[in-house]
Amino acid sequence: MDTNSNTDELVLVTGGAGFIAVHCILQLLNAGHRVRATLRDLNREAVVRSMLREGGVEAGERLTFIQADLSSDAHWKEAVKDCAYVLHVASPTPKLNFKHEDEMIIPAREGVLRVLRASRDAGIKRVVLTSAIGAIVYGHPKQTTPYDETVWTDTTHAPAYQKSKTLAERAAWEFIEREGGKLELSVVNPAAVMGPVLGPDYSHSIYLIKNLLTGKMAGCPKINSCFVDVRDVADLHLRAMLDLxxxxxxxxxxGGESIWLVEVAKILKAHLGNKADKVKAMQLPNTVLRIAALKDPMVKSMVPLLGTPMNLTSAKAIELLGWSPRSSKEAILAAAESLIRLNLL
Structure with a gap:
């Protein structure tokens, strides 16, 4: 890997209590970096340190925290001070009961611009932004060829959360082009993030596994998705940060080609024995989801995906950066086993 770094450099990780962020912090510390993490509430520091211990790292003084919120200019100048890189992982999570989509779009876009402005002004080398496949796969006619990085979501036909991810990433690229100065940008677009949970904070994708294991799902909607292990997402962030x-x-x-949700359920039943007794590995008729969508905003956002292939390719990361992800099956089972082990069901 062609790098522009020495390992002792200080790295800022935004949204330090988040699922992907904690795994990024783990890998940065293991690689010898010092880390500063932003939190909206500094009372969360103990939770983050506990999750890192679950991941095998006692961070000590090599990890510090600063209070900063994406919705405010306060403290971002101090947050980026003396850092070489920024991993901008923080993003507003999906809101279910929003009155207007701008409740998600504005904080996501303005938050990205706050971080980029502060990074440029502080002489940061590179920002790695955590975007999502939500910025790629929505609003297109059905296609059988895998989506790649040249594709962008059509925001006229995207749910609010995916629209917010798309517009925030577009705003980031436009900022770099127009007023970024010497600041560099790389972006990671993860599929549904699985892998080992370290504590009570985990990605909304993992609720799928939780709902299957607890029997909350009466069956599997005909939805297709790619999956990726959070450890590999963190590894890709580090590669995107350092590789020229x-x-x-x-x-x-x-972590591979897309699979249908019923296949996810079958993986759990095949490998978890009686711990998967409540998993219902059967296909639900589309009408069931359409009826549930009338009352549940989260379900409503899934309706456009019914029966739609959502295959993606990571060939670019594999070929350009030497990235080598775990399989989707391994990522799914790691999520399930950690939920069981930590009594989080």
Whole structure:
């Protein structure tokens, strides 16, 4: 890997209590970096340190925290001070009961611009932005060829959360082009993030596994998705941060070809024995989901995906950066086993 770094450099990780962020912090510390993490509430520091211990790292003084919120200019100048890189992982999570989509779009876009402005002014080398496949796969006619990084979501036909991810990433690229100065940008677009949970904070994708294991799902809607292990997402962030070839590039993160949700349920039943007794590995008729969507906003956002292939390729990250992800099956089972082990069901 062609790098522009020495390992002792200080790295800022935004949204330090988040699922992907904690795994990024773990890998940065293991690689010898010092880390500063932003939290909206500094009372969360103990939770983050506990999750890192679950991941095998006692961070000590090599990890510090600063209070900063994406919705405010306060403290971002101090947050980026003396850092060499920024991993901008923080993003507003999906809101279910929003009155207007701008409740998600504005914080996501303005938050990205706050971080980029502060990074440029502080002389940061490179920002790695955590985007999502939501910025790629929505609003297109059905296609059988895998989506790659050249594709962008059509925001006229995207749910609010995916629209917010798309517009925030577009705003980031436009900022770099127009007023970024010497600041470099790389972007990681993960598929549904699985892998080992370290504590009570985990990605909304993992609720799928939780709902299957607890029997909350009466069956599996005909939805297709790619999956990726959070450890590999963190690894790709570090590669995108350090590798000279990652400058100005976006990278899809998937652990393989897309699979239908009923296959996810079958993986759990095949490998978890009686711990998967409540999993219902049967296909639900589309009408069931359409009826549930009338009352549940989260379900409503899934309706456009019914029966739609959502295959993606990570060939770019694999070929350009030497990234080598775990399989989707391994990522799914790691999520399930950690939920069981930590009594989080």
């Amino acid at each position: 070839k990652a400058k100005g590039e976006r990278f899809i993160a998937t």
